[in-house]
Amino acid sequence: MTKISTRSPFDLLIHIGIILALVGVLFLGFFFVYLPFTTNHGQTITVPDVTKMSLNEVQTFLGDRNLRYEVTTDCTFVAGAEPLTVYAQYPRPNTKVKEGRKVYLTLIKRVPPTVGMPDLINLTYRSAELNLRSAGLVVGERKYVPDVAKNAVLGQFYNGKEIVAGTPVPKGAKIDLEIGDGLGSTIFEVPNVIGKPLDEAVTIIVGSDLKVGTKISVDDPEKEVGTVVRQKPEARPGERIRVGEKIDLWVVGPIEPD
Structure with a gap:
């Protein structure tokens, strides 16, 4: 049997070259043949947009595209949006991924979760709007009423009922506001309530879109207790009053607190 001699330097170089060639072939084969084959190199899919889809639609839609999905635990609430639909996804739409990739x-x-109703009373409308938005609530109807505090919030309501600060309300709920319009734009003659019982005088004043101011107790033995004997401003000819202003009353006898 003939043996290859490696005694000469030339023969040794030939053997080293053969070994290096084999290592190079194995190296290139691993990275450019085996590895791409086992990892589906170059076989990518464009992630579709599944936002606003229901889970049933997502299951079919992603399954047809060789993609999987998983629902995360950090669900959210969006006012006016369809419940149990996709709000967000990862990877994002149009991202290139491999087949079988999971979409979260x-x-x-x-x-909806509940939030504490903020206190909006006496805030300006703009401040109240910002407070509502910060709490995840929205402004509903705005009702302007006669009041010297122009653009100030005088009342806050939910579902037609007044709501106090701190009361839990659903996130995204609409809060109706009662807002002062200043002194109002209507000017008319001062109503005359002299000689009227206090309760009747109050009814007349409030019914005229005015406010009862200070009630002062006086003595007058000739008048019945509870009778209004003086008012300010007076109901004299030419005396005018603006919607939202106050009328002070002088009443015979003790006055019960409001």
């Missing part, structure tokens, strides 16, 4: 979905909650 954030769904919209069915039941």
Whole structure:
């Protein structure tokens, strides 16, 4: 049997070259043949946009595209949006991924969380709006009423009922506001309540879109207790009053606190 001699330097170089060639072939084969084959190199899919889809639609839609999905635990609530639909996804739409990649979905909650009603009384309308937005609430109807505090919030209402600060309300709820319009734009003659019982005088004043001011107790033995004997401003000819202003009353006898 003939043996290859490696005694000469030339023969040794030939053997080293053969070994290096084999190592190079194995190296290139691993990175450019085996590895791309086992990892589906170059076989990518464009992630579709599944936001606003229901879970049933997502399952079919992603399954047809060789993608999987998983619903995350950080679901959110969006006022006016369809519950149990996709709000956000990762990877984002149009991202290139490999087949079988999992898409993580954030769904919209069915039941909104509750938030504490902020105190808006005496705030300006602009400040009240910012406070509501910060709490996740929105401004509903605005009703302007006669009051010297122009653009100030005088009342806050939810579902037609007055709501106090701190009361839990659903996030995204509409809060109706009662807002002062200043002194009002209507000017008319001062109503005359002299000689009227206090309760009747109050009814006349409030019914005229005015306010009862200070009630002062006086003694007058010739008048019945509870009778109004003086008012300010007086109801004299030419005396005018603006909507929202106050009328002070002098009343015979003790006055019960409001």
